[in-house]
Amino acid sequence: MSVAEVHEPVGAGTAAPVLELVNGSVRYGGSGTPAISNVSLALRPGEILGLVGESGCGKSTTARAMLGLAPLTSGRVLLHGTEVVTNDKRLTKDKRLRAAVQAIFQNPAASFNPKRSLLDSVAEPLRVHGTNSAAERRRRALAELDRVGITAAMASRRPHEVSGGQCQRAAIARATILRPEVLVCDEPVSALDVSIQAQILELLSELRSENRLAMLFISHDLGVIAALCDRTAVMYAGKIVEQADALELVHAPRHPYSVILQDSAPSLDISAEPVTRLPSRSSPDVVDGRQLAGCGFAALCPSADDLCHTTHPPLAPLSQAHDTACHHPYTPEPAPAEGSSRPAAD
Amino acid sequence: MNQAATERLLTVRDLRVEFPTADGTVRAVDNVSLDLGYGERLGIVGESGSGKSVLSRTIMGLTRSRTARVTGEVILDGRSVLDLSERSRRSMWGRDVAMVFQDPLSSLHPIMPIGEQIAEAVRRDASVTRREAGARAVQLLETVGVPLAAQRAKARAHELSGGMRQRVAIAMAIACRPKLIIADEPTTALDVTVQARILDLFDELCREFRIGLVMISHDLGVVGRHTDRIAVMYAGRIAERGPVAHVFARPAMRYTSALMAAIPRHDGARRTLPRPIRGLPPNLADPPAGCRFSPRCAHAGDACHEAAPALVEVEGEPGHEYACWHPGSDVTPPGGAGQGQGPAPAHPTSSEVLR
Numbered sequence: 001m002s003v004a005e006v007h008e009p010v011g012a013g014t015a016a017p018v019l020e021l022v023n024g025s026v027r028y029g030g031s032g033t034p035a036i037s038n039v040s041l042a043l044r045p046g047e048i049l050g051l052v053g054e055s056g057c058g059k060s061t062t063a064r065a066m067l068g069l070a071p072l073t074s075g076r077v078l079l080h081g082t083e084v085v086t087n088d089k090r091l092t093k094d095k096r097l098r099a100a101v102q103a104i105f106q107n108p109a110a111s112f113n114p115k116r117s118l119l120d121s122v123a124e125p126l127r128v129h130g131t132n133s134a135a136e137r138r139r140r141a142l143a144e145l146d147r148v149g150i151t152a153a154m155a156s157r158r159p160h161e162v163s164g165g166q167c168q169r170a171a172i173a174r175a176t177i178l179r180p181e182v183l184v185c186d187e188p189v190s191a192l193d194v195s196i197q198a199q200i201l202e203l204l205s206e207l208r209s210e211n212r213l214a215m216l217f218i219s220h221d222l223g224v225i226a227a228l229c230d231r232t233a234v235m236y237a238g239k240i241v242e243q244a245d246a247l248e249l250v251h252a253p254r255h256p257y258s259v260i261l262q263d264s265a266p267s268l269d270i271s272a273e274p275v276t277r278l279p280s281r282s283s284p285d286v287v288d289g290r291q292l293a294g295c296g297f298a299a300l301c302p303s304a305d306d307l308c309h310t311t312h313p314p315l316a317p318l319s320q321a322h323d324t325a326c327h328h329p330y331t332p333e334p335a336p337a338e339g340s341s342r343p344a345a346d
Numbered sequence: 347m348n349q350a351a352t353e354r355l356l357t358v359r360d361l362r363v364e365f366p367t368a369d370g371t372v373r374a375v376d377n378v379s380l381d382l383g384y385g386e387r388l389g390i391v392g393e394s395g396s397g398k399s400v401l402s403r404t405i406m407g408l409t410r411s412r413t414a415r416v417t418g419e420v421i422l423d424g425r426s427v428l429d430l431s432e433r434s435r436r437s438m439w440g441r442d443v444a445m446v447f448q449d450p451l452s453s454l455h456p457i458m459p460i461g462e463q464i465a466e467a468v469r470r471d472a473s474v475t476r477r478e479a480g481a482r483a484v485q486l487l488e489t490v491g492v493p494l495a496a497q498r499a500k501a502r503a504h505e506l507s508g509g510m511r512q513r514v515a516i517a518m519a520i521a522c523r524p525k526l527i528i529a530d531e532p533t534t535a536l537d538v539t540v541q542a543r544i545l546d547l548f549d550e551l552c553r554e555f556r557i558g559l560v561m562i563s564h565d566l567g568v569v570g571r572h573t574d575r576i577a578v579m580y581a582g583r584i585a586e587r588g589p590v591a592h593v594f595a596r597p598a599m600r601y602t603s604a605l606m607a608a609i610p611r612h613d614g615a616r617r618t619l620p621r622p623i624r625g626l627p628p629n630l631a632d633p634p635a636g637c638r639f640s641p642r643c644a645h646a647g648d649a650c651h652e653a654a655p656a657l658v659e660v661e662g663e664p665g666h667e668y669a670c671w672h673p674g675s676d677v678t679p680p681g682g683a684g685q686g687q688g689p690a691p692a693h694p695t696s697s698e699v700l701r
Binding site for chain 2: 020054055163165193194195196198199201202205208219220223225226229232246247250251260261262263264265266267268269271274280298342
């Protein structure tokens with residue numbers, strides 16, 4: 001049983017997970033080091049789970065594993081508790097399952113057929129899933145596009161004739177037209193300008209509340225994660241190193257990598273001195289954590305000792321609904337009593 | 347700062363860059379003026395299509411007269427860039443001004459070892475021998491924080507991580523000790539932890555070698571701590587500019603605060619969605635009349651749709667200028683404990699001042 005299964009999900013009651021990845025490992029092309037190892041994540045109805053980490057840490061592989069697109073070397077994917085990705089029954093082969101789990105990606109223009117109108121592309125899933133009347137498909141596709149803010153006039157354009165934000169809206173319409181239960185979003189706003197990015201985040205947030213969609217939301221931007229997500233999982237070198245309520249992770253991170261990640265994020269608050277809770281030891285991009293025997297972060301971690309270099313710490317609950325994989329979790333110094341405006345962590 | 351007029355590294359006056367297109371003339375940069383001192387860091391912030399990259403390429407002398415109409419003045423270290431011959435412009439690149447781009451992989455040679463590429467840049471100074479240049483390349487790699495520099499010098503670009511590649515690009519940029527570096531979204535493709543290191547590196551280089559820096563970014567957060575002054579661009583024009591602390595604390599042009607409110611905060615006390623800016627940036631072949639932000643602005647009145655506001659100075663904040671008929675801020679100053687509405691503008695509105 002994965003650790004995530006026993007947790008009280010935040011903001012979603014005790015609803016059973018819709019989609020779960022249990023102890024998933026993926027190894028590409030028979031290479032020695034796994035892209036991800038022993039990753040467990042559970043998505044619950046109406047809940048957005050953020051997945052954050054640096055490039056190459058395994059975020060997209062995790063998403064692909066949950067979509068049944070990456071070959072699991074071990075572990076299981078469960079939809080409503082039923083195993084759906086096995087050798088004879090892949091998520092990608094079963095139409096019904098595919099309708100339940102949909103995805104949007106970073107570059108929407110690349111996921112559309114350049115020669116077809118947005119309307120045609122958005123209507124296509126209906127055709128695949130048995131809506132035979134062309135008029136009916138058109139009507140429903142227009143309604144879905146309207147819901148995401150694309151007018152009928154714009155729907156007849158091709159992907160390169162609309163802006164990146166409009167194209168991403170159409171991609172969302174195509175993903176939601178089959179009324180999926182799960183939406184996997186892999187860096188959906190990273191390529192967009194901030195003003196447009198905020199529009200898409202608002203739209204995703206509305207879809208979540210209207211349809212009780214469960215979402216896996218991948219981003220390298222902590223701001224985006226903190227604004228949208230209920231829970232956040234932090235990934236490093238192919239493993240989940242911390243998982244907690246999104247706000248708690250922002251204000252009381254325990255894994256040293258999460259702390260350094262928070263400290264590095266640019267802030268609009270330039271009046272105060274930058275907070276550096278932990279110094280990072282070396283340049284973060286010279287070590288491949290997957291090659292290390294112990295904790296993947298040990299070579300860069302200011303708190304690492306001999307134990308960290310030899311033994312990988314398991315992901316374990318440090319407090320209620322807060323898991324950390326660390327031998328020496330960060331504990332903040334007792335705050336000096338000088339009316340600091342930093343919110344206290346519960 | 348700007349009082350020392352003789353100390354100016356870069357002066358841009360009334361710069362206009364127009365591209366004739368099938369849909370009409372696109373004025374990508376419209377009447378932009380800027381100053382930069384030696385060792386000073388200027389951030390230029392704006393969304394895609396705001397003209398920030400065209401502006402920076404024009405400062406470099408990279409906007410070609412065959413495709414663009416350029417008017418105005420660009421004075422770099424006492425020389426008028428727009429009047430230079432092709433040859434003197436080439437000799438200026440690297441020695442006076444160097445550029446760092448978003449994607450270092452596309453500006454590095456795919457199979458030449460990075461040490462040789464840097465040495466090639468060093469040898470633009472003809473008096474340096476091949477051997478000296480090689481040694482200097484390793485030194486430069488050390489300066490920009492590449493570990494095991496002598497060994498790494500033999501590596502090819504694709505063998506390095508994104509952050510290391512960007513360090514190599516920076517090493518090449520500083521190889522001939524330029525007076526000005528233009529960095530166009532230098533950290534956008536990097537992870538936050540790596541981004542923080544690269545931004546610190548720019549700070550050190552500017553301080554140590556008195557290099558002037560123009561840093562272009564779409565992200566206000568990135569430029570905030572790592573520049574002295576910022577200019578916010580919208581649709582080819584400067585919407586607001588001034589010392590970074592003043593602009594961040596009291597944004598006056600409505601676009602600036604709308605841009606701030608649209609940035610998702612990672613350090614907020616509550617979970618709040620960022621506030622989107624409605625609509626899209628204008629089509630520059632057919633820009634709206636008056637203030638170019640007016641069709642998207644929540645505060646726009648009749649004046650905004652009729653006449654473009656000029657840049658005016660905020661009272662008591664020298665150098666902090668904005669172009670807005672209804673100035674004020676929609677954001678709670680970051681770090682402030684209070685929720686709800688932002689403070690009223692601390693200065694008379696420009697509509698009162700100018701009408």
